[in-house]
Amino acid sequence: MKDLSATDxxxxxxxxxxxxxxxxxxxxxxxxxxxxLIDNNPMMRMMGPxxxxxxxMVCKKMCTKHMCGAAQASRMMEKFHGAEMNFDASEFGAQDxxxxxxMVAMVMTDSKSPEMEFINHVFHGEM
Numbered sequence: 001m002k003d004l005s006a007t008d009x010x011x012x013x014x015x016x017x018x019x020x021x022x023x024x025x026x027x028x029x030x031x032x033x034x035x036x037l038i039d040n041n042p043m044m045r046m047m048g049p050x051x052x053x054x055x056x057m058v059c060k061k062m063c064t065k066h067m068c069g070a071a072q073a074s075r076m077m078e079k080f081h082g083a084e085m086n087f088d089a090s091e092f093g094a095q096d097x098x099x100x101x102x103m104v105a106m107v108m109t110d111s112k113s114p115e116m117e118f119i120n121h122v123f124h125g126e127m
Contacts (some may be wrong), residue, residue: 026059074101
């Protein structure tokens, strides 16, 4: 039995099921790579039988980063915006609180004022 108390998102069955579904998609993607593609790519050819596993691990890492970012966005949204973010996001295509948090984060990022854009450019450079 794994310790599910390490972080809040590990204890959330919605988060775990989304992540395991994404990992299953990664397995399917890695298994569906044609052998000709592996043979024609020098890096994958060098990996030999581990080429599919390498593709799976790259996909798994990307999915894990995405879901961890969604969990952080959800926690940040609850912490800083609380009750003002209680709206039905299903009309915009969000199916759960993680997709809702990512949607809100993208909207807030894209709707910065010109002053905030300038401040970000001065302190952080081109992004």
